[in-house]
Amino acid sequence: MDKVIFKGFKVTESYFKLNEAAKENEKYTIAPRFECRLASSGVEFEADFSVSIATVTEDMPAPFDLKVVLKGRFSSENLVLNKTVQLRHAVGTLFPFLRSHVATLTANCSVPAFVLPEIDIDAMISSSVRPLETPTPKEELN
Template sequence: MEAPPKCALKFSNYIVKHIEFILNEVPEKDEKIRLNVNIDTEIRYNKNEPNKFITIIKITAGEKKDFAKSPVYLSVEVWGFFEVIEEAIDKVRQFAEINSVAILFPYVRALISTITANANIPPVILPPINVAGMMANIEEVKEENTEKQETEAYE
């Protein structure tokens, strides 16, 4: 019997690098907290071991300086450690980047819900996201900003 194929992407571990929580105004128990949420992702490759990389998800929610707009401010940064099988590095890099964010995001969602629930306020529950769509939008914005910077530099 043939052995099953190896999975191209391995999730090794994650760590929480940063948590910041500020409660300005205690919301009512049945009040839903509505926050502007910003999600940023970053991929860092290991120079010595190109099949290993770190996926970083940074999320900020609420307004830090203008509490009239938001009863809560929170910021989290979570690092996930991943590995791609060496024989598939070139073929699966983009696939691995998108899927590593998809794998790590539920941990970040749970962290945010836990922080707010343990603060004894209505928990902030981030909705599931379409990671592939989000990553495509991020790339479009980066390309637009790069084109804009190049245009401004040469005008």
């Protein structure tokens, strides 16, 4: 088993804009888009893990635009890990912080708190080992 040490994270971007065309009491289908970019140097690596929500088409508007980026720092004990292992640790560690920040951000902006849906980390990683860009199942917001 690979031993990875989490050295901390910070929020590097937190953006929210209410869609003025959004109607109250309307049901919206929201499809968050996740991305994870890695930068490594020997046994140290950093991950920028982000989520964005935006209107894709006029037929399917989102009630808000949102982007949150977390930067996590990690190291491994005397090993240089492959990108798949780095992604698995980065996403698995940072996702709860990202999920919490999105819920807090939306609640503080006077809309119902949006809690990101659970994700299947292995499915996300197996679909793309380079930059991780994968939409999750669509979530409805009342």
